[in-house]
Amino acid sequence: MITDPRLALDLAGVKMQNPLIAASGCYGFGFDYIQWVDPREWGAIALKGITLEPRAGNPPPRLAETPSGLLNAIGLQNPGIAFFLKEIRPLLRELGCPAIANIAGESVDHYRELAAILDGLGEVSAVEVNISCPNVRCGGISFGRDPATVEKLVGAVRQVYRGPLIVKLSLEAGDIGAVARAAESAGADVLSLINTLKGMVIDIHSRRPFLGNITGGLSGPAIRPVAVRAVWEAAEAVSIPLIGMGGIASAEDALQFILAGASAVAVGTANFVNPHIAREINLGLQRYLDDKGLRHYSELVGAARRETDGR
Numbered sequence: 001m002i003t004d005p006r007l008a009l010d011l012a013g014v015k016m017q018n019p020l021i022a023a024s025g026c027y028g029f030g031f032d033y034i035q036w037v038d039p040r041e042w043g044a045i046a047l048k049g050i051t052l053e054p055r056a057g058n059p060p061p062r063l064a065e066t067p068s069g070l071l072n073a074i075g076l077q078n079p080g081i082a083f084f085l086k087e088i089r090p091l092l093r094e095l096g097c098p099a100i101a102n103i104a105g106e107s108v109d110h111y112r113e114l115a116a117i118l119d120g121l122g123e124v125s126a127v128e129v130n131i132s133c134p135n136v137r138c139g140g141i142s143f144g145r146d147p148a149t150v151e152k153l154v155g156a157v158r159q160v161y162r163g164p165l166i167v168k169l170s171l172e173a174g175d176i177g178a179v180a181r182a183a184e185s186a187g188a189d190v191l192s193l194i195n196t197l198k199g200m201v202i203d204i205h206s207r208r209p210f211l212g213n214i215t216g217g218l219s220g221p222a223i224r225p226v227a228v229r230a231v232w233e234a235a236e237a238v239s240i241p242l243i244g245m246g247g248i249a250s251a252e253d254a255l256q257f258i259l260a261g262a263s264a265v266a267v268g269t270a271n272f273v274n275p276h277i278a279r280e281i282n283l284g285l286q287r288y289l290d291d292k293g294l295r296h297y298s299e300l301v302g303a304a305r306r307e308t309d310g311r
């Protein structure tokens, strides 16, 4: 485990040893990799998305590899909030790093109800509101597209949840700046971006879509330049901190997001290839700070924007 004060941060009240977050859906409820990786290698872990009721998810196949990417259509499979409270919540302190609950629903009321349940739970350091899942028929991305809907949904959650509130944005919104501003004005403390991008693969032998859900969400290095651009544009639009993600697999990748304006970065798909990714990225960040003679990585947040006057 790396403890280096040059990497520590306070993200809207979440105290993190380093700016790396395990991205939601790619790290289970924090214990999936525990045989190989000490969870404290992460600054925080975003847990798998939870809904009010258990969800079986989409029919298989749910994963397809693509060039430099992964297409998934899990469909928010999860055991539901009651199971989470009873079986998972009591274990979360054992992670030794902050746990971020990720919530999803099919209506504004679902989100509000989940957020109210999570309010005040000591084991949950923050709530991340997923308004950008492309793999569910109701809710998900349909909430994240329209600034007025985003404002309504985030406002409803803000009324009942007093802790650090992260809103996870969809790039499918088109105008990421407008959606980012809507979330900020409704009371989000932090924005995270990007979620996966909707795509599909066709099996030429069966002549059918490969995934059981027909479409899926693309993640991994294939989406990185798009994600860096999204962080750049969101940083222009809002003044709250950003968590950047999308294809991060090295310290160099993470630095691009930080230079674009991200205060923290999340790593999803790369965990499937390299479970030791958090440690490697943190070591790489330390080397970069050594090389450049910097006292804290936060000196780099948005530095590329300042170099170009945000152009």
Ligand SMILES: Cc1cc2nc3c(=O)[nH]c(=O)nc-3n(C[C@H](O)[C@H](O)[C@H](O)COP(=O)(O)O)c2cc1C
Residues within 6 Å of the ligand: 023, 024, 025, 026, 048, 049, 050, 070, 072, 074, 076, 102, 130, 133, 168, 194, 195, 196, 218, 219, 220, 221, 223, 245, 246, 247, 248, 266, 267, 268, 269, 270
């Ligand atoms: C298998 C899989 C499951 C995911 N599940 C969730 C989820 O439950 N909630 C969520 O907000 N994002 C979910 N995501 C999106 C990731 O958190 C992340 O935003 C996206 O994959 C981009 O980062 P990456 O390229 O590092 O994976 C999932 C991604 C993958 C690959």
